[in-house]
Amino acid sequence: MDSKEIIKGKSCNCGCGGCAKAPILNEQLVARTGLSEGLLYHIDNKKPLTEHLFRAGSQKYFDLWKEARILYSRDLLEVKGDDLDVLMETDLGHFELFNDVQVPLDFIFEEQELNEAEKKKDPPIGKPKRGGSKKFYVYVRDPRTKKIKKISFGDTSGLSAKINNSKARAAFSKRHDCPNKKDRTKASYWSCRLPRYAKLLGLKSNFSGFW
Numbered sequence: 636m637d638s639k640e641i642i643k644g645k646s647c648n649c650g651c652g653g654c655a656k657a658p659i660l661n662e663q664l665v666a667r668t669g670l671s672e673g674l675l676y677h678i679d680n681k682k683p684l685t686e687h688l689f690r691a692g693s694q695k696y697f698d699l700w701k702e703a704r705i706l707y708s709r710d711l712l713e714v715k716g717d718d719l720d721v722l723m724e725t726d727l728g729h730f731e732l733f734n735d736v737q738v739p740l741d742f743i744f745e746e747q748e749l750n751e752a753e754k755k756k757d758p759p760i761g762k763p764k765r766g767g768s769k770k771f772y773v774y775v776r777d778p779r780t781k782k783i784k785k786i787s788f789g790d791t792s793g794l795s796a797k798i799n800n801s802k803a804r805a806a807f808s809k810r811h812d813c814p815n816k817k818d819r820t821k822a823s824y825w826s827c828r829l830p831r832y833a834k835l836l837g838l839k840s841n842f843s844g845f846w
Contacts, residue, residue: 657681659713700728788822
């Protein structure tokens with residue numbers, strides 16, 4: 636039997652026949668003793684990885700995504716929903732060099748918040764700029780050139796993101812054609828997925844996923 640079939644058939648005892656969001660471990664193929672405390676917390680408490688246990692941006696936060704990515708690639712962990720999208724669409728948990736600075740990939744920063752590593756550079760990478768700067772930025776690996784790019788995005792007019800307004804989300808998605816934004820090297824990709832990172836950015840939201 637395929638390992639993914641084993642995982643999907645496992646019950647999570649929450650009445651859904653296999654939890655719709657939380658990661659599920661295939662204990663027939665991997666021992667719990669080899670897993671981190673953080674990942675076991677998410678599995679045992681049926682919490683999606685996107686409802687992260689660790690402070691976003693901390694080393695343990697990145698290590699958790701890296702661990703989950705490795706297990707998922709080996710068919711040892713079942714993930715769904717936003718967790719699956721993050722593992723399939725992004726390189727979150729990986730680090731690369733950008734202008735001689737080690738930066739986390741696919742992790743959204745606010746322009747006003749400088750990474751400690753960036754502060755050591757002169758001038759610091761990601762320093763807030765006047766005029767053309769956007770509200771957020773993210774480092775991504777360009778799949779075509781394999782080079783790291785810094786993508787700035789977000790409204791700079793002072794308008795707030797109406798993430799909890801379903802009509803506003805639908806209008807934004809339609810206006811920007813969000814379902815068809817697949818290129819992570821474009822600002823539109825990240826703007827369309829802003830709700831997914833709302834808690835990480837300190838935005839008040841009870842919604843995740845696309846606009």
